[in-house]
Amino acid sequence: DAGVTQSPTHLIKTRGQQVTLRCSPKSGHDTVSWYQQALGQGPQFIFQYYEEEERQRGNFPDRFSGHQFPNYSSELNVNALLLGDSALYLCASSAGTALYGYTFGSGTRLTVV
Amino acid sequence: GESVGLHLPTLSVQEGDNSIINCAYSNSASDYFIWYKQESGKGPQFIIDIRSNMDKRQGQRVTVLLNKTVKHLSLQIAATQPGDSAVYFCAEKSGTGNQFYFGTGTSLTVIP
Numbered sequence: 001d002a003g004v005t006q007s008p009t010h011l012i013k014t015r016g017q018q019v020t021l022r023c024s025p026k027s028g029h030d031t032v033s034w035y036q037q038a039l040g041q042g043p044q045f046i047f048q049y050y051e052e053e054e055r056q057r058g059n060f061p062d063r064f065s066g067h068q069f070p071n072y073s074s075e076l077n078v079n080a081l082l083l084g085d086s087a088l089y090l091c092a093s094s095a096g097t098a099l100y101g102y103t104f105g106s107g108t109r110l111t112v113v
Numbered sequence: 114g115e116s117v118g119l120h121l122p123t124l125s126v127q128e129g130d131n132s133i134i135n136c137a138y139s140n141s142a143s144d145y146f147i148w149y150k151q152e153s154g155k156g157p158q159f160i161i162d163i164r165s166n167m168d169k170r171q172g173q174r175v176t177v178l179l180n181k182t183v184k185h186l187s188l189q190i191a192a193t194q195p196g197d198s199a200v201y202f203c204a205e206k207s208g209t210g211n212q213f214y215f216g217t218g219t220s221l222t223v224i225p
Contacts, residue, residue, distance in 0.1 A: 004156075033212065042202050042215030043157065056211045090156050102147070102213070104156035 002027060004093050004105035012111045013081050021076040021108045025093030029103070031055075032074040034066060035090040037107070043090055049074050050096070078110075086112045125222045132190040134219045136203035141184060143205040147213065148177060148188045152199045160188070160201075190221075198223045 005024045013019050025032050031050045035043035045058035049068035068074045072093075078085055088107040095101060126132045138146075144165040149157035163170045163177045163186075170177050176189040186203050200220050204213040 031211075040217075042204075042217050043213075045212035045214070048211050058212060092156075100162070102159070104149075104158070106154070106156045 004029075004091055004103050006089075006091050006105040006108050008108060009106070010109045010111075012113060015081055015083060015112055017081050018077065018079045019081060019110060021078075021089050021091075021110070022073065023076070023091030023093075023105060024073045025091075026103050029093035029095050029101075030072045031094045031096060032068060032072065033092045033094070033102075034074070034076045035092065036060070037088040037090055039087070046076070081112045083112050086110060122217065123220045123222070125224060126193050128195060128223050128225050129192055132188075132193045132197070132221060132223075134188045134190075134201050134221065136186040136188075136216055138184050138186060138203070138205050140205065140207055140214075141181075142207045145206045146177070146179065146186055147204045148175075148186075149202045149204060149215075150197075150199045151202065151218070157202060193221075193223050195223045195225055197221060 003026050007022045023032055033048040034046040036046055037043040046060050046064055047057040047066055048055045049066055052068045063079045065077045088109050090107045091105045092102050147162045148160040150160050151157045161172045161175050161177050163179050168179055174191045178187045190197055198221055200218040202215050202218045204215045206213050
């Protein structure tokens with residue numbers, strides 16, 4: 001049983017560019033949450049998708065957007081990249097509104113130069 | 114906003130000793146807490162959880178204690194092993210939200 005899978009694992013982008021990160025939830029999960037983890041910090045909530053809609057959003061600018069597909073997979077898009085966007089981006093999946101069984105992927109390491 | 118913090122950023126213990134990692138939270142409305150373990154290059158891994166209607170919960174070699182009076186959470190690891198070396202995070206969820214708030218983390222190093 002595959003857990004949460006994220007791609008790519010590592011990515012280097014130039015300031016001002018746009019990036020798309022991808023997440024496939026654990027089998028049986030239909031809710032996807034995205035977190036940003038800066039080096040030496042705990043993960044910070046970006047947003048959550050359920051039934052292809054953004055259900056809740058953290059304190060992140062509109063440059064951060066997302067999408068959820070009918071198969072429950074999700075994308076995180078970041079426009080106009082800043083050096084400060086360099087971080088580990090984590091995807092977590094869960095079933096419906098329950099946060100029990102919240103499962104994280106290994107993340108995508110984004111470096112903005 | 115939420116505030117979840119850890120008392121100690123680093124902790125070193127001898128192999129076989131017990132470890133205690135502490136966490137303070139600020140939102141008295143938080144009703145669910147999870148301890149996560151994060152190894153280098155990996156995502157957070159669930160260790161143990163506790164609801165706010167409980168004071169203590171035990172797992173395999175781990176125990177979580179919740180003191181709602183002082184808004185304090187602790188993780189006890191019995192007979193710490195080298196494989197326990199990692200960063201440990203506490204995370205809280207309030208009843209109204211669908212997100213977790215994480216603390217900064219404590220780096221645990223087990224000395225063989």
